[in-house]
Amino acid sequence: MPIDADAPVAQAFALPLRIAIIALVAVAVTLLLRFVVSRVIRRLSRIPTKQFGAGENAKIVLGDPNRVGQRLQTFQSVLNSTIAIVVGSVAVLMILSEVGVQVAPLLASAGVVGVALAFGAQSLVRDVISGVFMLVEDQYGVGDWVELGATGTVMAAGTVERVALRITTIRDDDGRVWHIRNGEIMRVANESQGWSHAVAQVQVQPRTEITAARDVMLSVTELLRSEEPYRDAILDDPEVRVEEISGAGITLRWSVRTRPGQQWRVASAMRRRLTTAFAEHGIELV
Incomplete structure (x- = not known):
């Protein structure tokens, strides 16, 4: 039987090629999902809102278009971050499997380590849970002017620039940027909701x-x-x-x-x- 001299070369390039394909597919899926999220957010932002109130000059806007846009922008930011984390995690597991790492024991070990870390990272879990409730309840969004504080104190006051599951970023009137953990926020004074x-x-x-x-x-x-x-x-x-x-x-x-x-x-x-x-x-x- 004739021996193919190019076989070792092909085998040498097969693994890097498969890893490159997985990485490219992961990037393509991330960009595609972000594009879909962007299209959905744009369509939702064009949904007409209702105005309520008495009189031509005394109407109060519920579902103000600016407010709706701020909230949708916040959700878009969180969804984009979630997509990157999920797709990236799957891609890393697939690459590890390609290089010969046993993924199943790794996942089982990760589960045990995750339980152990949960006890040591209670503040992180609290930050994430608080961030979820802040987004669902629409306590504030990107572009709002807020005062964030704990009981009896004010941590910082300014315009919200970014809302993530763990951190809220605001810029005060002096131009300073504050990064505040969501779990530390006990009260919110929002100057940009309703009226x-x-x-x-x-x-x-x-x-x-x-x-x-x-x-x-x-x-x-x-x-x-x-x-x-x-x-x-x-x-x-x-x-x-x-x-x-x-x-x-x-x-x-x-x-x-x-x-x-x-x-x-x-x-x-x-x-x-x-x-x-x-x-x-x-x-x-x-």
């Missing part, structure tokens, strides 16, 4: 006529609502009430419902306009 409150407080002279000052504040609010940058931001009629009366002056509190994330811009505009309006009507600030 927000724009609040401004002013202190006027004790002799000021409260009704006159209140009318000026309401008129400034109506002027803001008639302008394009703030027409869609303000959702409801403002409320002006007396917060405090003392010998130093009278403190008036103005508040109004706004769209999520618009409260600071509206409150800032209100304070700027109010200073000029009070001066025009002879109302003196303390």
Whole structure:
């Protein structure tokens, strides 16, 4: 029988070739699944949302398109990470099998090691479980402005940049990035869900006529609502009430419902306009 001289060469290249094929298939499956997830997320983001409320200028948006987009983006990030982990794990097991490693005993040993690690990695398990519930309950999403803290303390406050199963990443107003373990978060203050409150407080002279000052504040609010940058931001009629009366002056509190994330811009505009309006009507600030 003739001997094929190229057989040893073919056998030498067979194993690397099979490993390369497994790696390429794993990459292709990952990219395909991520593409499918991206298409599904884009279609879900185009589903029309409903608006509820009383009146043309006082409607509250439930299922705000921006909010829906933030939540879908968060789910897309988590799904992409899960796909990479699952496909990568399967590919590694197949490659180990190709190089002659017995996978079955390895999996059995991994199960035993996993049980042992579970006792030593309780904080990790708690982080992951907390992350799952945060996503399911929609406590916050990418783009939300939040305050995250434990009991009685605030860990960090800023804009959510990434939500994973174990870690939440936010950027504060100074530009610092905070990486917070989900299991350490005991309370969440979200400024970007449903609606927000724009609040401004002013202190006027004790002799000021409260009704006159209140009318000026309401008129400034109506002027803001008639302008394009703030027409869609303000959702409801403002409320002006007396917060405090003392010998130093009278403190008036103005508040109004706004769209999520618009409260600071509206409150800032209100304070700027109010200073000029009070001066025009002879109302003196303390």
